[in-house]
Amino acid sequence: MEQHKVMILGTGPAGLTAAIYAARANLNPVVIEGNEPGGQLTLTTEVENFPGFPEGIMGPELMDNMRQQAEKFGAKFVHGWVSSVHMSQRPFRVTVDETDEYVAETIIISTGASAKMLGIPGEADLVGRGVSTCATCDGFFFRNKPIVVVGGGDSAMEEATFLTKFASEVTIVHRRTELRASKVMQDRARNNPKIKWALNVTPVSVKSDGNKVNGLEVRDNETGETRVLPTEGVFIAIGHQPNTAFLNGQIDVDPVGYIITQGVSSATSVEGVFACGDVMDSHYRQAITAAGSGCKAAMDVEKYLEGSAFQDWSVSSSVSTH
Structure with a gap:
């Protein structure tokens, strides 16, 4: 050999x-x-x-x-x-x-x-068309657009804060009411006026217009009701x-x-x-x-x-x- x-x-x-x-x-x-x-x-x-x-x-x-x-x-x-x-x-x-x-x-x-993924419908199909796992790589493409960041740890807070440089607004989606992120990172995100919150919800599917992302469907963990968060970018930040x-x-x-x-x-x-x-x-x-x-x-x-x-x-x- x-x-x-x-x-x-x-x-x-x-x-x-x-x-x-x-x-x-x-x-x-x-x-x-x-x-x-x-x-x-x-x-x-x-x-x-x-x-x-x-x-x-x-x-x-x-x-x-x-x-x-x-x-x-x-x-x-x-x-x-x-x-x-x-x-x-x-x-x-x-x-x-x-x-x-x-x-x-x-x-x-x-x-x-x-990158760890959510494993929900639409996610894999829309990677590169609105679904991303790297804010530093892709944030620039979402200038003045609404963005969703999924995750509750330091990485999610860091990515959300970074993305506010480009996005019109950033919504952090997390399945629990409490975040895993350190207090310093949480405070930094909570004090950013461009960051919104959707807590205690579970992502259900990524929606598209047939070509690119136009929403993230989430389920309220308390009521079981679903709704769609309008967004043009879904950034997965779960590690x-x-x-x-x-x-x-x-x-x-x-x-x-x-x-x-x-x-x-x-x-x-x-x-x-x-x-x-x-x-x-x-x-x-x-x-x-x-x-x-x-x-x-x-x-x-x-x-x-x-x-x-x-x-x-x-x-x-x-x-x-x-």
């Missing part, structure tokens, strides 16, 4: 950037695409905040461009889902779709984090889940599941295994920061394979902020 120098798990901005850098370093990376090649950006429409595209670029087009660039330098792509990774001995063994096995000296994990379950506890993660990296590097608790992108970053979650961390991971792998020491990288306990 052929032994590869580096395998990259995931093809979002982090994984594809790592592939570009690793390929240019003549490491001949093998990239496992996963079930969602291109990552979360393939679910978005226009991306306006990625440097170098003053007129914006469609998310799927940006990811396709990055893939082509990696292939140009010699990266090999394998379509499939990583079933398991065996890190107890080296070289590492990676099983794809439960049947195909690959062997690698190093691994870069860039499997991302999935993210890092895609690390397949690692089966072989690597150090924080209580939520984000991979912990060493100091300023992308090195993990397992020698020869590196991590980049949203799988180790619970704070920024932007395409450009993910791409930057992918560059770091590829450079770290190159130094590791050359025999460079890691100890100077352990400046702090983790580069992740949770």
